[in-house]
Each structure stands twice: as structure tokens, then as C-alpha cells.
Amino acid sequence: MVKLGHITLPEFPLLLAPMEDVSDPPFRVVCKANGADLLYTEFISSEGLVGDSAKCRRKLDIFDEERPAGVQIFGGDEGRMAQAAQIVDLTQPDFLDINFGCPVKGIVSQGAGSGVLKDIQLMERLTTACVKATSLPVTVKTRLGWDDDTKNIETVAEMLQDAGIKALTIHGRTRCQMYKGEADWSLIAKVKNNPRIQIPIFGNGDIDSPQKALEYKNRYGIDGIMIGRAAIGYPWIFREIRHFLQTGEELAAPTLAERITVCKQHLDKSLQWRGGHAGIYSMRRHYFTYLKALPGIKEYRNKLVTLTDPDEIKSVLDDILRAYEGFEMEKAPIQLINYHENCPI
Known part of the structure; x- marks a missing residue:
């Protein structure tokens, strides 16, 4: 300890x-x-x-x-x-x-x-x-x-x-x-x-x-x-x-269902803490990383970053889950980018 x-x-x-x-x-x-x-x-x-x-x-x-x-x-x-x-x-x-x-x-x-x-x-x-x-x-x-x-x-x-x-x-x-x-x-x-x-x-x-x-x-x-x-x-x-x-064993990458579930949880917490518009807006930066490595995801992601109704956003996330049913997620190399000019890490 x-x-x-x-x-x-x-x-x-x-x-x-x-x-x-x-x-x-x-x-x-x-x-x-x-x-x-x-x-x-x-x-x-x-x-x-x-x-x-x-x-x-x-x-x-x-x-x-x-x-x-x-x-x-x-x-x-x-x-x-x-x-x-x-x-x-x-x-x-x-x-x-x-x-x-x-x-x-x-x-x-x-x-x-x-x-x-x-x-x-x-x-x-x-x-x-x-x-x-x-x-x-x-x-x-x-x-x-x-x-x-x-x-x-x-x-x-x-x-x-x-x-x-x-x-x-x-x-x-x-x-x-x-x-x-x-x-x-x-x-x-x-x-x-x-x-x-x-x-x-x-x-x-x-x-x-x-x-x-x-x-x-x-x-x-x-x-x-x-x-x-x-x-x-x-x-x-x-x-x-x-x-x-x-x-000493490596876990498999999180499934698409896990990613969608966590994304929804993140959205709910964001709405709870920030409120409607601010909570929706703050989530837009996260969709890219949550859905990374899905082929042809750009169309869905464009919807996610323009919608303003939480239920509609969750509906698009459900559509993604159905559209990519059976798709096996793989681990993509993590890139340590300078995510923000004010990054204090």
C-alpha cells in the first residue's frame, strides 16, 4: 500500500x-x-x-x-x-x-x-x-x-x-x-x-x-x-x-459496445455537470478518440459534432453500434500529442 x-x-x-x-x-x-x-x-x-x-x-x-x-x-x-x-x-x-x-x-x-x-x-x-x-x-x-x-x-x-x-x-x-x-x-x-x-x-x-x-x-x-x-x-x-x-497478460482492446457505453456515460456526466449546451459542446472533442479506427466513421462523427439534442446523439451512437456489428476493434498505437497549448502535464 x-x-x-x-x-x-x-x-x-x-x-x-x-x-x-x-x-x-x-x-x-x-x-x-x-x-x-x-x-x-x-x-x-x-x-x-x-x-x-x-x-x-x-x-x-x-x-x-x-x-x-x-x-x-x-x-x-x-x-x-x-x-x-x-x-x-x-x-x-x-x-x-x-x-x-x-x-x-x-x-x-x-x-x-x-x-x-x-x-x-x-x-x-x-x-x-x-x-x-x-x-x-x-x-x-x-x-x-x-x-x-x-x-x-x-x-x-x-x-x-x-x-x-x-x-x-x-x-x-x-x-x-x-x-x-x-x-x-x-x-x-x-x-x-x-x-x-x-x-x-x-x-x-x-x-x-x-x-x-x-x-x-x-x-x-x-x-x-x-x-x-x-x-x-x-x-x-x-x-x-x-x-x-x-x-503479465495483455487485455484485448475494448469492444465497440464498451466504447459506445462509456461514451454515453461520459455524455451523461457532461450534461449533468455542465448543463445542456455546454455539456454537448464539450463532448465533441471526445468522439474522434472514442470511435477511432472505425472505417468510414466520418459521416457518423460529423453528425455527432453538429447535433444539439442528447437523445439524437445517443441515437446516432446506437446506429454506429448496429452498423458495425461484428467489427473487431484493434488496439491503435497511442499517440502522445500536444493536445492543447495550455496542457499542464
């Missing part, structure tokens, strides 16, 4: 990464149902929370069936981060996570996200302010460093642990790398193997298959892995990894 404050997780937990415009409650529920052990909200601006932004406040929503789930915040001002932590505390998630990893220019220019990697004393102050301001377990997600000359994650990990965090997730790239090249997990392993480090260390970056998950588990000895882009449109990645870790 892995302990995160008062939270008990299974051995080698699988975490769903906080992804802007993706990791909303409907998507998180779908991933939880398919094997994700720990979930995070989209990242939330501390300035927005303190300023009572409706958009930021809405991101605090967590469904009961998601838990354990945490709220991730970002910012570069100690006072604002402490206030934001207090606001989060009142909503009673299971933990609070601090984003020191987002490489996007608009966030970095605010002295937040991975911008804080240029000033680790500020990182320490921000973390301490949050730990003191909340009764929740505080965790951090960050990167190896700002650039190749400042890969200071070993020092940072000790400092953050001393500041009181309960777990650390490390993305195996620097800020300057953005999402280019392969993630380097060797430094993540050094952090994990540091005898001073007593908190769980989770690895993140480029996990796109059960085989790679097992390989990295064995090679780097981390306590668990965080999965981001590989889960978009394919929440089954979690159950496939768990099954492979336990048995």
Missing part, C-alpha cells in the same frame, strides 16, 4: 494527470471507473480563486465516485496561494496539489507553474504557505528543472519534503524541453533512491502502454505512475496497465 497522508492507495497506484480542458469531472469519473486510483482537477489559478472567479470556483467540483481526488492550484504569490489553499480546504477534496510544472508561457510569465523552478527559495515559501494554510495533505507536481544546466530536482525534492508535502510527482523533462524528446526518468529514480526521501515518488512522462509501465516500474523503482495524454479518449489504459502488472 502507498500512503498519502490519511489516504491509502493500492500498491503502485495509477494516477490521472491534471490536464487543462480535459480532466473535468465527467472525464475523471470515466477514468476512475476504468481503473485510475488517484485523480486531480484541472489546474486552478490561485488569483482566480481568491478573486472569486466563477470559472475557477467551478473547477473545484468533485463527484463522490471520483474519490480519492485532489485539487491542483498554481500561483507565484505566497499570500494568494495560502488564501487559495484555505478556499480549497473548505470544499473538502482529499488533498491539495501544487503545480510547479506547467511550462506554458502564459503561466510561466506570471512566475507560476514551472516558472518557479528558477527560484527554488520561492518554491519553498509557496509550498510552506500552502501546508500551513490547509488541513489537507499537500502534494506537488514539478519537472526536473528549468533547463539542462539546472536539473536540481534532487535538491528540490528534499526541500519540498522538509516543507511538509506528502507526495511528489516528477515529470521527466525540464521546462525548456516542453514536451520534446523523451522523458528522462533516471533523475526520478535518483530522487526515489535517496535515503532521505520518505514520501511517495510518482513518475510522469511518456507512459503509453502496459509494457512501458511495467518496464519503468521495475527499472526506476518509483511508487506509482501518472498518466496524462495516453488516457485521452482511452480511459481503458488504466485497467490494461493494472491487469498487465498483475498477470
Whole structure:
């Protein structure tokens, strides 16, 4: 078992990464149902929370069936981060996570996200302010460093642990790398193997298959892995990894019936959380990935992204199931694309 404050997780937990415009409650529920052990909200601006932004406040929503789930915040001002932590505390998630990893220019220019990697004393102050301001377990997600000359994650990990965090997730790239090249997990392993480090260390970056998950588990000895882009449109990645870790056997690809069922569940949750028009609109980006690899699917997909009535959308999904009866779904290679310019994974 892995302990995160008062939270008990299974051995080698699988975490769903906080992804802007993706990791909303409907998507998180779908991933939880398919094997994700720990979930995070989209990242939330501390300035927005303190300023009572409706958009930021809405991101605090967590469904009961998601838990354990945490709220991730970002910012570069100690006072604002402490206030934001207090606001989060009142909503009673299971933990609070601090984003020191987002490489996007608009966030970095605010002295937040991975911008804080240029000033680790500020990182320490921000973390301490949050730990003191909340009764929740505080965790951090960050990167190896700002650039190749400042890969200071070993020092940072000790400092953050001393500041009181309960777990650390490390993305195996620097800020300057953005999402280019392969993630380097060797430094993540050094952090994990540091005898001073007593908190769980989770690895993140480029996990796109059960085989790679097992390989990295064995090679780097981390306590668990965080999965981001590989889960978009394919929440089954979690159950496939768990099954492979336990048995060494590869699960068959989800059937078309499973895909349609999950797509409907995702739609229902989206309607429940966002409301009619917004819930329908937010689902349009997901149809492509749910129905990927079906030959001649474009005509149906064009209908799905233009219809505005939930019953009509579900009717088209039923039509797809009938039209492709007997079609054997195969696993398509997962492409780790930069899904969004504000992607904070």
C-alpha cells in the first residue's frame, strides 16, 4: 500500500494527470471507473480563486465516485496561494496539489507553474504557505528543472519534503524541453533512491502502454505512475496497465459496445455537470478518440459534432453500434500529442 497522508492507495497506484480542458469531472469519473486510483482537477489559478472567479470556483467540483481526488492550484504569490489553499480546504477534496510544472508561457510569465523552478527559495515559501494554510495533505507536481544546466530536482525534492508535502510527482523533462524528446526518468529514480526521501515518488512522462509501465516500474523503482495524454479518449489504459502488472497478460482492446457505453456515460456526466449546451459542446472533442479506427466513421462523427439534442446523439451512437456489428476493434498505437497549448502535464 502507498500512503498519502490519511489516504491509502493500492500498491503502485495509477494516477490521472491534471490536464487543462480535459480532466473535468465527467472525464475523471470515466477514468476512475476504468481503473485510475488517484485523480486531480484541472489546474486552478490561485488569483482566480481568491478573486472569486466563477470559472475557477467551478473547477473545484468533485463527484463522490471520483474519490480519492485532489485539487491542483498554481500561483507565484505566497499570500494568494495560502488564501487559495484555505478556499480549497473548505470544499473538502482529499488533498491539495501544487503545480510547479506547467511550462506554458502564459503561466510561466506570471512566475507560476514551472516558472518557479528558477527560484527554488520561492518554491519553498509557496509550498510552506500552502501546508500551513490547509488541513489537507499537500502534494506537488514539478519537472526536473528549468533547463539542462539546472536539473536540481534532487535538491528540490528534499526541500519540498522538509516543507511538509506528502507526495511528489516528477515529470521527466525540464521546462525548456516542453514536451520534446523523451522523458528522462533516471533523475526520478535518483530522487526515489535517496535515503532521505520518505514520501511517495510518482513518475510522469511518456507512459503509453502496459509494457512501458511495467518496464519503468521495475527499472526506476518509483511508487506509482501518472498518466496524462495516453488516457485521452482511452480511459481503458488504466485497467490494461493494472491487469498487465498483475498477470503479465495483455487485455484485448475494448469492444465497440464498451466504447459506445462509456461514451454515453461520459455524455451523461457532461450534461449533468455542465448543463445542456455546454455539456454537448464539450463532448465533441471526445468522439474522434472514442470511435477511432472505425472505417468510414466520418459521416457518423460529423453528425455527432453538429447535433444539439442528447437523445439524437445517443441515437446516432446506437446506429454506429448496429452498423458495425461484428467489427473487431484493434488496439491503435497511442499517440502522445500536444493536445492543447495550455496542457499542464
